[in-house]
Amino acid sequence: MQVAPSETAALNSYSPELRQQLFLCVLQLADTSLILGHRLSEWCGHGPVLEQDLAMANIALDLLGETRSLYQYAAELEGQGRTEDDLAFLRLAVEYKNPLLVEQPNGDFADTVTRQFLFDNFHYHFLRALKNSPDERLAAIAEKAVKEAAYHLKWSSEWLIRLGDGTEESRKRLDKALDTLWRYSGELTKPTATEQALQAAGIIPDYATLLPTMEAHLNHVFQEATVPVPQGVFMMTGGKEGRHTEHLGYILAELQYMQRTYPGMKW
Amino acid sequence: MPTEERIWQLLEEVSDPEVPVLSILDLGIVRGVQVQGEQVTVSITPTYSGCPAMNTIATEIRLRLLAEGITQVTIHNQLSPAWTTDWMSQAGREKLEAYGIAPPVDGTATGHVLNLFGKDTAVRCPLCKSDNTHLVSQFGSTACKAHYQCDDCHEPFDYFKCHA
Numbered sequence: 001m002q003v004a005p006s007e008t009a010a011l012n013s014y015s016p017e018l019r020q021q022l023f024l025c026v027l028q029l030a031d032t033s034l035i036l037g038h039r040l041s042e043w044c045g046h047g048p049v050l051e052q053d054l055a056m057a058n059i060a061l062d063l064l065g066e067t068r069s070l071y072q073y074a075a076e077l078e079g080q081g082r083t084e085d086d087l088a089f090l091r092l093a094v095e096y097k098n099p100l101l102v103e104q105p106n107g108d109f110a111d112t113v114t115r116q117f118l119f120d121n122f123h124y125h126f127l128r129a130l131k132n133s134p135d136e137r138l139a140a141i142a143e144k145a146v147k148e149a150a151y152h153l154k155w156s157s158e159w160l161i162r163l164g165d166g167t168e169e170s171r172k173r174l175d176k177a178l179d180t181l182w183r184y185s186g187e188l189t190k191p192t193a194t195e196q197a198l199q200a201a202g203i204i205p206d207y208a209t210l211l212p213t214m215e216a217h218l219n220h221v222f223q224e225a226t227v228p229v230p231q232g233v234f235m236m237t238g239g240k241e242g243r244h245t246e247h248l249g250y251i252l253a254e255l256q257y258m259q260r261t262y263p264g265m266k267w
Numbered sequence: 268m269p270t271e272e273r274i275w276q277l278l279e280e281v282s283d284p285e286v287p288v289l290s291i292l293d294l295g296i297v298r299g300v301q302v303q304g305e306q307v308t309v310s311i312t313p314t315y316s317g318c319p320a321m322n323t324i325a326t327e328i329r330l331r332l333l334a335e336g337i338t339q340v341t342i343h344n345q346l347s348p349a350w351t352t353d354w355m356s357q358a359g360r361e362k363l364e365a366y367g368i369a370p371p372v373d374g375t376a377t378g379h380v381l382n383l384f385g386k387d388t389a390v391r392c393p394l395c396k397s398d399n400t401h402l403v404s405q406f407g408s409t410a411c412k413a414h415y416q417c418d419d420c421h422e423p424f425d426y427f428k429c430h431a
Contacts, residue, residue, distance in 0.1 A: 065317025140347035
């Protein structure tokens with residue numbers, strides 16, 4: 001299927017430098033959704049109850065749908081003949097630009113919910129602003145994905161509250177999950193040089209403008225969960241520049257196995 | 268030479284692979300048809316980003332048109348404006364309910380999504396028609412459906428969730 005012409009119009013109006021920056025940024029967004037979608041799909045068949053198994057598989061599917069739209073756009077921006085599949089299956093870990101948070105292991109259900117909440121709270125607010133991007137393609141992708149991200153954020157917010165304000169055991173696990181994962185939350189809104197260039201060009205939202213609504217939602221959820229918001233934690237960064245934790249390599253080994261073993265294989 | 272009207276008639280015969288009682292026109296995913304000479308362009312929009320039925324639907328459209336001797340077909344994937352359940356036809360809603368899937372309840376979409384632990388949308392059971400039902404999970408058997416259960420006849424059922 002081709003992309004509708006109204007959504008490809010902006011491609012030629014960018015300078016080569018800006019187009020390259022945009023390519024890297026779209027790639028980063030695609031990598032982020034792909035890796036988190038892949039992580040969630042690892043739960044398939046292992047969820048604590050059937051309904052939540054389905055919920056995580058559904059969220060994974062939404063993220064993979066967004067991933068495809070983004071990789072297709074990235075491939076067009078690059079214009080070197082690579083396809084969405086090449087970008088997903090034939091790059092090395094250092095070439096992946098996803099933030100560290102999304103590659104962290106599933107752990108227990110509290111770890112997965114915490115990772116999802118920290119991501120969704122950024123993702124939803126980011127997409128809401130990206131809908132207004134002058135880049136028509138990104139705006140169209142965001143317009144579609146934000147409706148789905150709203151359901152994801154509702155799901156992860158409600159589960160964070162249930163776990164925090166639930167039993168002694170669920171609270172203990174949530175505390176442990178926050179101990180492990182909070183340090184990865186800061187990278188989401190810390191722009192790289194690439195993101196700064198696109199923010200300056202007005203193509204993606206300035207993260208500073210997202211922070212008030214993100215913080216308001218987070219504070220509300222943590223308050224309902226009776227969990228204090230962690231303070232003074234050193235934030236880990238690097239994923240968006242290709243410096244990953246050891247976990248990404250294992251994900252890619254599984255994700256890319258088929259295309260690496262049988263290059264060009266099709267269904 | 269195919270006419271636009273004829274193309275719309277043919278598209279009415281292409282059904283949703285997940286919900287075969289619905290045509291793709293009932294579902295509201297066909298956003299436009301253009302005919303220029305022998306060249307036919309059909310624009311479709313996904314219900315959800317990850318909807319795995321999109322490729323199948325594109326293939327079905329091609330096959331249906333091919334059966335009429337229409338070979339020059341371009342199918343555009345159009346993301347904006349994003350699909351909403353408002354585009355589902357009244358006939359589609361009735362067919363959906365008769366099939367056992369509760370149709371979308373208008374005005375219950377995204378604006379309320381962040382109302383945490385809010386009251387569930389009242390959805391009528393497609394089997395016994397009771398309004399005494401409850402939400403089991405926002406996420407159901409496919410991306411476009413939520414999972415409900417009837418408190419009168421106790422049957423679980425799918426609800427085509429509102430997406431506006």
